[in-house]
Amino acid sequence: MKIVIVGCGRVGASAAELWSKAGHEVIVLDISTRAFERLPSGFGGTAVRGDGTDEDVLRRAGAEGADIFLALTEGDNRNVMAAQLAVEAFGVPRVIAKINDPVRAAAYAELGIATLCRTGLMVDAVNAHLGFPSSGLAGMLDASGHHPGGDHHSPSTSQQSDAPSGAGPVPAAPGASMEA
Amino acid sequence: MFVLVVGGGKVGYYLAKELLDSGHEVALMEKDPERARQIADEIGSIVIAHDGCEGKYLGEAGSNRADVVAAVTGDDEDNLVICQMAKHHFDVPRTIARVNNPKNETLFRHLGVDELISPTRMILGSIEQDIPVHELLHLAALGEGELELIEAHLQPGSPAIGRAPRDLEIPEGCSLFAVIRDGVASPLRPDTVLREGDKVIAIGKQECEDLLHGQLIGDPEATAAG
Numbered sequence: 001m002k003i004v005i006v007g008c009g010r011v012g013a014s015a016a017e018l019w020s021k022a023g024h025e026v027i028v029l030d031i032s033t034r035a036f037e038r039l040p041s042g043f044g045g046t047a048v049r050g051d052g053t054d055e056d057v058l059r060r061a062g063a064e065g066a067d068i069f070l071a072l073t074e075g076d077n078r079n080v081m082a083a084q085l086a087v088e089a090f091g092v093p094r095v096i097a098k099i100n101d102p103v104r105a106a107a108y109a110e111l112g113i114a115t116l117c118r119t120g121l122m123v124d125a126v127n128a129h130l131g132f133p134s135s136g137l138a139g140m141l142d143a144s145g146h147h148p149g150g151d152h153h154s155p156s157t158s159q160q161s162d163a164p165s166g167a168g169p170v171p172a173a174p175g176a177s178m179e180a
Numbered sequence: 181m182f183v184l185v186v187g188g189g190k191v192g193y194y195l196a197k198e199l200l201d202s203g204h205e206v207a208l209m210e211k212d213p214e215r216a217r218q219i220a221d222e223i224g225s226i227v228i229a230h231d232g233c234e235g236k237y238l239g240e241a242g243s244n245r246a247d248v249v250a251a252v253t254g255d256d257e258d259n260l261v262i263c264q265m266a267k268h269h270f271d272v273p274r275t276i277a278r279v280n281n282p283k284n285e286t287l288f289r290h291l292g293v294d295e296l297i298s299p300t301r302m303i304l305g306s307i308e309q310d311i312p313v314h315e316l317l318h319l320a321a322l323g324e325g326e327l328e329l330i331e332a333h334l335q336p337g338s339p340a341i342g343r344a345p346r347d348l349e350i351p352e353g354c355s356l357f358a359v360i361r362d363g364v365a366s367p368l369r370p371d372t373v374l375r376e377g378d379k380v381i382a383i384g385k386q387e388c389e390d391l392l393h394g395q396l397i398g399d400p401e402a403t404a405a406g
Contacts, residue, residue, distance in 0.1 A: 054283075077258050078257050081256070081257040085287060088291070103236055103239075
């Protein structure tokens with residue numbers, strides 16, 4: 001599959017390495033070339049320096065025709081904008097934005113973007129470890145609503161939690177190892 | 181009206197001030213505490229020293245009862261998120277975003293921001309108004325500088341469209357000799373009918389320019405007004 005990753009931090013670089021080794025076509029973008037030092041020397045994907053919120057940059061990087069798009073920069077809003085560009089301008093079917101503000105994460109899931117919230121994931125990883133009840137904060141959320149712009153609908157990227165709010169945490173394997 | 185302004189830069193500051201002067205209820209959100217304090221010292225305790233992108237604080241600032249949310253920070257992505265959160269999460273009836281990169285306008289509009297203000301676009305528009313687009317283009321000076329090589333781009337309103345050179349009043353001492361159509365240059369014959377978008381290449385004395393302009397471009401007053 002063709003996978004675009006915006007933001008080459010620890011998570012972005014780890015996922016890029018993993019998926020590239022697994023045989024996927026991986027394109028990773030970052031505004032800083034230094035970020036690419038996190039990639040292994042024999043990285044088989046493409047690393048592009050550029051702003052992932054700029055449509056032209058994404059097009060030049062080859063975002064067209066991507067199957068999966070991940071926005072993993074340090075800026076919640078940059079991720080939101082990159083993810084919405086992926087949906088609106090490139091029609092990418094599966095888009096995930098990292099949003100560390102649980103309120104925004106839940107709101108954008110309702111707007112049709114799958115969201116990944118470190119706050120919720122980590123709090124509930126700790127809760128699970130300690131045997132405490134889960135927080136109900138946003139964790140990995142499916143796109144539950146309809147995107148205002150297009151006819152985008154996102155297939156399930158993770159199992160929805162059984163919490164009725166839909167904001168339940170999934171502190172399972174993928175979440176636990178997300179960020180150091 | 182209750183207006184929530186997000187972003188306490190120059191735009192946000194003067195906007196809040198003007199709105200207060202006209203009697204509106206205003207809250208201003210500025211995430212930099214020092215800047216927030218500075219503004220509060222000047223215009224009073226309407227300043228909230230928090231990030232307006234953060235859902236929690238946007239709620240606490242009273243966005244659910246705001247009539248208008250104006251996102252005027254220097255970052256387009258922040259302004260987009262503020263407006264979307266205001267609109268979809270807090271049901272604000274009217275959202276206004278400052279857009280710095282004109283390329284973002286389409287996306288923002290598509291994503292439901294009610295009004296876009298692009299200072300870049302406005303300045304650009306103002307500059308372009310001052311540039312006469314319906315002009316003869318001077319390509320080169322020939323001879324002792326008495327003759328000029330001129331290009332005329334035929335745009336809507338040009339009296340030459342649909343006519344051939346033999347039907348035009350070409351000033352004496354002036355010659356229309358080539359036409360560039362769809363990127364291809366061909367000799368311009370007396371019976372070549374000119375079309376919109378053609379570029380006519382001419383050589384003539386400087387004094388001929390006004391007449392040539394009238395024949396190929398049209399009335400300068402009429403076109404400049406558009």
